[in-house]
Structure formats: C-alpha cells, structure tokens
Amino acid sequence: MSLRIDLRSAILALSDALDLVGVNDFQHGKRVAMIARETAINMGLPERRLDRLVCGCLLHDLGVSSTAVQRRLLRQADWEDRHIHCETGYRLLQPFSHLSLVSRAVRYHHTPWVDLPADLGETDALDSNLILLGDRVDGMLLQRGLDNPLFNRPGIVEAIVGLAGRELLPEAVDAFIAVASREAFWIALAPRHVQSYLNDLPLSEWRMTIDFPMFGHVARLVSTIVDAKSHFTAAHSLGVAQLARHLGQRSGLTADSLAKVEVAGLMHDVGKLCVPDEIIDKRARLTPLEFSVMERHSFETYQILRHVPGLEQVAEWAAFHHEALNGQGYPFRRSAARLSTEARIVAVADVFQALAQERPYRGPQPVDVIGGILGEFVKRGVLDGDLVALACEDLDGSWRAATLPWSGDGGGG
Incomplete structure (x- = not known):
C-alpha cells in the first residue's frame, strides 16, 4: 500500500x-x-x-x-x-x-x-x-x-x-x-x-513516515484504549474492524480500501473517550441530556482523525457510523447520496457487533435475531440493504468476524 x-x-x-x-x-x-x-x-x-x-x-x-x-x-x-x-x-x-x-x-x-x-x-x-x-x-x-x-x-x-x-x-x-x-x-x-x-x-x-500497515498497529493501540473504557465494549472496535473487512471483501473492495476500512473500524469510537463512564455503563434509558453527550463521540472521532494527513477518507468512514441513508442519523445528517460504500460498511458492522455483544441494558442477541433487527434498520432507511443482505447471507461468518478474538490477518492491523 x-x-x-x-x-x-x-x-x-x-x-x-x-x-x-x-x-x-x-x-x-x-x-x-x-x-x-x-x-x-x-x-x-x-x-x-x-x-x-x-x-x-x-x-x-x-x-x-x-x-x-x-x-x-x-x-x-x-x-x-x-x-x-x-x-x-x-x-x-x-x-x-x-x-x-x-x-x-x-x-x-x-x-x-x-x-x-x-x-x-x-x-x-x-x-x-x-x-x-x-x-x-x-x-x-x-x-x-x-x-x-x-x-x-x-x-x-x-x-x-x-x-x-x-x-x-x-x-x-x-x-x-x-x-x-x-x-x-x-x-x-x-x-x-x-x-x-x-x-x-x-x-x-x-517527523518520520510510517507505511499504512504500520499505522494499522497504531490504530489497534487506539482501539485497545477505547474498548477498555467499559467491560461492555471490550473488543467492540476490534469486532467492528474485522466485520468491516469481511463485508468489504464480500463487496469487492480493493486491497487498499480493505486496509483503510479496517482502520476506520478500529478507530470509529475513539471519540467515545469523551463520554463519562456513568453514561457508557448506564443500565437505564439515557436522558435527553445524556444522549446529547453520547452524540458527540462520532463528531470527536472526525475531528481527531481528519487532521492526520492521509487519513481524510478514513476519518469520514469512521465518523459516519451513526449516519443514516434517510438523512436522520447524527451528527452530520448525511443522506444516502453522501455516504460512501465504505462508510455504510462501517455502519452495518457497528450495529451488528453491538447487537452481538452484551450491553448494560440487555444481553447479547442470538445470531438469527440479529439478522431480523438489521432488516428492520433497512426498512427504516437507516442501513444499506445490499450490505445487510451480504451479512445475512453469511450470518455465521459475519458473527465470527464480529465476535472472535482479533485475527490480525488484515493489511491494516
């Protein structure tokens, strides 16, 4: 690369x-x-x-x-x-x-x-x-x-x-x-x-240059810090990165794009470091004030990554993981026309992995239930239907990518 x-x-x-x-x-x-x-x-x-x-x-x-x-x-x-x-x-x-x-x-x-x-x-x-x-x-x-x-x-x-x-x-x-x-x-x-x-x-x-695969190791370091914030999010970023690469391969992305989409998955939640522990680990529904604090995290991800020369695309793919095709996501309100395939892949991977993992307010969802929930997101105009179909056609493979320990096989990590 x-x-x-x-x-x-x-x-x-x-x-x-x-x-x-x-x-x-x-x-x-x-x-x-x-x-x-x-x-x-x-x-x-x-x-x-x-x-x-x-x-x-x-x-x-x-x-x-x-x-x-x-x-x-x-x-x-x-x-x-x-x-x-x-x-x-x-x-x-x-x-x-x-x-x-x-x-x-x-x-x-x-x-x-x-x-x-x-x-x-x-x-x-x-x-x-x-x-x-x-x-x-x-x-x-x-x-x-x-x-x-x-x-x-x-x-x-x-x-x-x-x-x-x-x-x-x-x-x-x-x-x-x-x-x-x-x-x-x-x-x-x-x-x-x-x-x-x-x-x-x-x-x-x-002031030295490192190649992108080596930067993938730095991204892996960042994901470790972010995922350590709560035991509920342990290995979340790693799972998103692995599933993003898995979906990217099934979508026919180039090797360079696969490496970058994996790094976007690793770093998509770096902005969540600004969210207080008590909000991350809250078992009840967030109040409007607390949710407004949570909504900051993807914007903070964008602000951190976009200032690194060479990561401009990765910054967008990582930061847009809560955007929706219908334009009702956050924080930029991007609609389908302004969401790349790679950004859509990270969004699908994020939802899938989160559903497969325990959260303060629920347990991990069974793999067949995950497919149904993703389908509802497609009907509501949130997630890309073609990418969700790719994930559901290979539910077991997608689940393994999202939940198994870090493989480290990809060019970005």
Whole structure:
C-alpha cells in the first residue's frame, strides 16, 4: 500500500484522543509536555532529548480510558492504584519500535525519584521524573482553576519545592523554579495558548513516515484504549474492524480500501473517550441530556482523525457510523447520496457487533435475531440493504468476524 503517515501527526492525534478522557480537564497531557519541556530546556537538555520527553509527556496517560480514573489521578496524588495505568501504558507502547523508546519513562512517571529502579538508565529516569513534575504541577492547576494560571503560581511553586529530594530530583525542581519566575510560562498554560505551543514544536525526531500497515498497529493501540473504557465494549472496535473487512471483501473492495476500512473500524469510537463512564455503563434509558453527550463521540472521532494527513477518507468512514441513508442519523445528517460504500460498511458492522455483544441494558442477541433487527434498520432507511443482505447471507461468518478474538490477518492491523 503506497499511503504513508507522518508519525508526528499520529502522535499528536493520539494526544488529542487522550485529552478527551478528562472531559472537562482538557489538555492535561499537553500542559504536562509544556511544563516538563520548559524545565528541561533550563536544565540544558538538547533538542533531540526534548522531543523524546515531549512524546513521553503526551502519551504518559495512555493507560487511562476511564473518566473516573482520570479524575482520581488528577486530584489524588497519593492514590494507591495510580501505578496501574503506568503499567498499562508501558505494555501498550512496548510493541512499537519507536514509541517503545518512551515506554519506560511512562511506566515510572508516578514513581518518586528516590524509588526509581537502579537499572532504569539516566535518560528514562530523568524523563519519568520530569513527567511526574509536570503532572503534579498540572494537577494543582486543575484544582485551582485554569482561568488565570499566573495567579496560582506562588502556592504551586511552594508545593513543588516541598517535593524536592524525595519525590522530585532537586536539580529538576531548581530548574522549574527558574522557569516559574517568568510570567509568560504561566500565561502560556491557559487553554487558548496550549495548542499553539504544541503546533510550533518541530518534533524533528518524530517527523518520520510510517507505511499504512504500520499505522494499522497504531490504530489497534487506539482501539485497545477505547474498548477498555467499559467491560461492555471490550473488543467492540476490534469486532467492528474485522466485520468491516469481511463485508468489504464480500463487496469487492480493493486491497487498499480493505486496509483503510479496517482502520476506520478500529478507530470509529475513539471519540467515545469523551463520554463519562456513568453514561457508557448506564443500565437505564439515557436522558435527553445524556444522549446529547453520547452524540458527540462520532463528531470527536472526525475531528481527531481528519487532521492526520492521509487519513481524510478514513476519518469520514469512521465518523459516519451513526449516519443514516434517510438523512436522520447524527451528527452530520448525511443522506444516502453522501455516504460512501465504505462508510455504510462501517455502519452495518457497528450495529451488528453491538447487537452481538452484551450491553448494560440487555444481553447479547442470538445470531438469527440479529439478522431480523438489521432488516428492520433497512426498512427504516437507516442501513444499506445490499450490505445487510451480504451479512445475512453469511450470518455465521459475519458473527465470527464480529465476535472472535482479533485475527490480525488484515493489511491494516
């Protein structure tokens, strides 16, 4: 496949996805990157090291998909279960040749300086502690409010000074104090300035291209984070991806389109990271307010993916999975004339897999019942009748694709 993806863009998109988990505590990873990077500059770290540190900061909470866990991490620095997400992030990053470079710093970013393993290595030890410093500073900022970070400077600096020597490397604290003396440092942490700071970073060490099959592995990583949000959605994205490829093959899609539609299936629910756990796991019918929150997720998926050069088509196929041929879907109200075959495939795969899986309000549906429900969606003008017919002609094969463990056979994953 000729399509290639810029790794820097992919990392920034992944950072955007992780931002969603905070819901209201937005841009946490990005502010941690700003705080740690400015401190590291004062310590004299070279540009190459700064790039690696920024990447580690942006991805440090990779192991968090639960909004409840995120809230506790940002408000309880001594939470006894805080290391669980560190281990999860480490495990998720390990299989990737370049991303694995930051995996050990991510693993130990909640470990006090004096408790770091002796064999960690100087680079990983410093990076993990700078991430911890940034994390603690931003946690205090979030508790005090981001409307005017500069106003909160004295109390935060005093608290960080108190952590020197045990939790934080004294030299890192000294560098932070020097950086914190600048008003501009605090003003730049206001939400409207954060994205500009990140956009201006060249991140030259991460500005490399990866081929599309390799990006499929990154998409697999994203799907793991999303599906871990609730045990009700465990492996949902994987099932949608496998069924989308299965239906695509039966529809005669080209090999390139099959690879891309599989990635669209893997990433179609990335925007769901912004939906609070209590809505995802609610056993009763959602209220109008709660459903309006749920409706955001496919729009957020689109916003994250469309900014990655080369993923423009994938962004649409993934984000349109709740659109309907009759124009009554959401969030864009696209009608049949503006829904590609690939987008329709992802929509059918999403409904099929969801029906085959347990939800808070019902159990998994038998395979023969699924066929009947899909037929009702066709009658209502929601799903494509030809694609539903393809799925129903091979119900057992479709069910296996939607529910069996990840095969990893496709070019995208």
